[in-house]
Amino acid sequence: MRGEIKRNHYNVCIIGGGITGTALAYFLAKLGENSVAIFEKSYLSSGSTGRCAGGIRQQWSTRSNVRLAMRSVKLFERYKEDVGMDIEYYQGGYLILSYDEFEAQQFEQNVKMQREEGLEVEILSPRQVKERFPYVNTEGLVLATFCQTDGHANPHKAVIGYALAAQRMGVDIYTHTEVLGVDVQNGSVVGVETSRGYVKCNVVVNATGPWSREVGMMAGVDLPTESYRHQILVTEPLENFFPMMAISFSGNFYMRQTMHGQFIMGQGDKDEKPGINYNVTFKFEKELVEKMVKVFPFLKNLRVIRHWSGMYNMSPDAQPIIGQSKKVKGYYYAVGYSGHGFMVAPAVAEALAELILFGKTLHTDISYLDVERFSGRVIEREKNVV
Numbered sequence: 001m002r003g004e005i006k007r008n009h010y011n012v013c014i015i016g017g018g019i020t021g022t023a024l025a026y027f028l029a030k031l032g033e034n035s036v037a038i039f040e041k042s043y044l045s046s047g048s049t050g051r052c053a054g055g056i057r058q059q060w061s062t063r064s065n066v067r068l069a070m071r072s073v074k075l076f077e078r079y080k081e082d083v084g085m086d087i088e089y090y091q092g093g094y095l096i097l098s099y100d101e102f103e104a105q106q107f108e109q110n111v112k113m114q115r116e117e118g119l120e121v122e123i124l125s126p127r128q129v130k131e132r133f134p135y136v137n138t139e140g141l142v143l144a145t146f147c148q149t150d151g152h153a154n155p156h157k158a159v160i161g162y163a164l165a166a167q168r169m170g171v172d173i174y175t176h177t178e179v180l181g182v183d184v185q186n187g188s189v190v191g192v193e194t195s196r197g198y199v200k201c202n203v204v205v206n207a208t209g210p211w212s213r214e215v216g217m218m219a220g221v222d223l224p225t226e227s228y229r230h231q232i233l234v235t236e237p238l239e240n241f242f243p244m245m246a247i248s249f250s251g252n253f254y255m256r257q258t259m260h261g262q263f264i265m266g267q268g269d270k271d272e273k274p275g276i277n278y279n280v281t282f283k284f285e286k287e288l289v290e291k292m293v294k295v296f297p298f299l300k301n302l303r304v305i306r307h308w309s310g311m312y313n314m315s316p317d318a319q320p321i322i323g324q325s326k327k328v329k330g331y332y333y334a335v336g337y338s339g340h341g342f343m344v345a346p347a348v349a350e351a352l353a354e355l356i357l358f359g360k361t362l363h364t365d366i367s368y369l370d371v372e373r374f375s376g377r378v379i380e381r382e383k384n385v386v
């Protein structure tokens with residue numbers, strides 16, 4: 001993957017080797033387009049993907065996110081068979097806990113909409129939560145929702161699986177190769193300048209996660225995203241007994257158990273300032289650990305073994321920004337996932353590959369997610385984010 005650039009022209013140059021870039025390369029190649037290169041400035045999954053919790057949930061407050069996530073779940077369910085790798089995908093459900101009356105009412109509205117979309121979601125009282133999940137302390141809980149087909153997977157494996165399958169179909173992947181500029185002539189993309197030389201192309205895709213705004217500006221495409229640090233930690237393992245991802249927006253936490261037994265957990269911090277920052281703080285560890293031990297008392301004697309941080313690439317309405325530039329022909333983008341890009345990336349990549357090759361999408365409508373929505377259209381903010 002580190003070798004010299006093999007060709008001086010590719011039809012499609014993808015910038016970024018996270019879940020978006022590798023999944024897109026896979027879907028393009030699967031649809032017959034194998035003149036594709038991925039340029040990744042570091043190693044595959046070194047960005048947000050390799051730092052994320054791997055949660056895959058369909059319970060969203062906006063219809064567009066529900067649809068993207070439901071299509072992605074269909075693709076995750078077939079991943080092993082289609083892509084050829086076991087990515088530890090497990091549909092143990094998502095338990096969403098509400099500690100706030102107003103939020104609980106909102107959840108009831110969300111569930112109504114999710115059911116209209118065909119998703120099977122349960123509303124659980126605190127007593128039902130205790131019966132089903134006796135190891136959860138339900139003190140202060142107003143209600144919960146649960147969707148059994150939600151789940152989680154190993155993000156590193158998902159990236160490597162897509163990358164290897166794409167390579168088998170002819171895609172070239174260049175790691176440790178930074179894109180330094182996008183060459184636009186007469187309003188069209190004609191090439192990219194990389195740290196290993198210039199490559200001509202007809203299409204450029206910005207799949208650069210936290211760096212999406214800067215890489216957009218390389219072609220004069222203004223993508224209104226901002227990146228914020230999110231910290232996350234993992235404990236030593238226990239025997240597996242916790243099948244679901246537990247999450248709370250009002251409680252500000254999420255947690256799941258990996259197939260190796262460790263608990264991965266995190267919370268948001270409203271005081272974070274925008275900008276790339278991979279440091280970690282003791283404040284995060286202290287706050288999170290104190291809170292989590294109350295909700296999940298079995299964590300009490302477990303040791304934290306690692307703590308790291310990654311970036312949420314936020315959009316103004318906390319929904320992804322996906323589409324093609326109206327200003328620069330051949331410039332496409334899939335960015336601004338606002339903390340849920342791993343789970344929707346398969347559907348996004350499939351739709352973007354169709355848009356690039358056929359000029360329209362066949363499975364999931366993404367037209368309302370383009371950047372033009374921020375200049376005039378009514379936008380709906382996604383509320384279900386930590």
Ligand SMILES: Cc1cc2nc3c(=O)[nH]c(=O)nc-3n(C[C@H](O)[C@H](O)[C@H](O)COP(=O)(O)OP(=O)(O)OC[C@H]3O[C@@H](n4cnc5c(N)ncnc54)[C@H](O)[C@@H]3O)c2cc1C
Nearest residue numbers: 016018019020041047048049052055179209310341342343
């Ligand atoms: C702590 C944390 C927990 C999360 N948990 C979840 C979760 O449970 N579920 C979920 O769905 N999402 C989660 N997310 C969000 C998820 O990680 C991201 O939305 C998703 O990984 C975005 O993938 P991507 O491929 O678009 O971007 P990235 O994975 O960030 O990949 C972008 C890549 O572009 C490369 N790049 C940037 N600029 C250049 C350049 N100029 N030239 C070449 N390469 C370049 C970077 O090196 C990087 O590897 C979480 C995020 C964090 C930080």
